[in-house]
Amino acid sequence: MHFTDPAAAAVYFLIFANLGAFLLFWHDKRAARLQRWRVPERLLLFWAFMGGILGAKTAQHRLRHKTRKEPFRTILNRILILHALVVAAAMILSVPALRNAAADLLLIVLATIASALPIPEAQP
Numbered sequence: 121m122h123f124t125d126p127a128a129a130a131v132y133f134l135i136f137a138n139l140g141a142f143l144l145f146w147h148d149k150r151a152a153r154l155q156r157w158r159v160p161e162r163l164l165l166f167w168a169f170m171g172g173i174l175g176a177k178t179a180q181h182r183l184r185h186k187t188r189k190e191p192f193r194t195i196l197n198r199i200l201i202l203h204a205l206v207v208a209a210a211m212i213l214s215v216p217a218l219r220n221a222a223a224d225l226l227l228i229v230l231a232t233i234a235s236a237l238p239i240p241e242a243q244p
Contacts, residue, residue, distance in 0.1 A: 134171050141172025145179030145186075152185075161192050168196055173203050 144167055148159035164186075168176035177200060179185060186192050212218045 137167060137171035138173075138175030138178075141167040141175035142179040145176060145183055149179075149183045149185040161186075161189075165192070165195055165199065168199050173200050 141164070144159050144164055148164065151158050164176065173196075176196060180187060180196065186196075212222050
């Protein structure tokens with residue numbers, strides 16, 4: 121199998137990451153029921169962060185696993201928000217008109233912030 125097309129490679133990677141995340145959640149849920157070795161939360165979060173967030177959230181919902189556990193739930197939701205922002209930014213930056221509008225908006229925001237900052241007085 122050759123991955124000469126970056127888009128195809130990305131799709132295969134995301135399928136692998138999401139399937140892997142789902143299976144890790146399934147294994148952890150099963151291990152919890154059988155009182156066996158559990159998958160570390162750091163590993164579950166790592167797979168979600170590395171592209172398996174949809175598989176992780178699907179497993180969390182469908183398997184009813186780690187739905188009340190804090191701070192795990194909050195961190196997983198933040199990963200979801202981060203991924204949504206990255207996808208939105210990629211979509212905006214891929215369209216020239218939106219990219220220009222985003223750049224203009226960013227300049228306005230930065231100018232507003234800069235104008236609100238206090239100007240330090242000169243030392244005598």
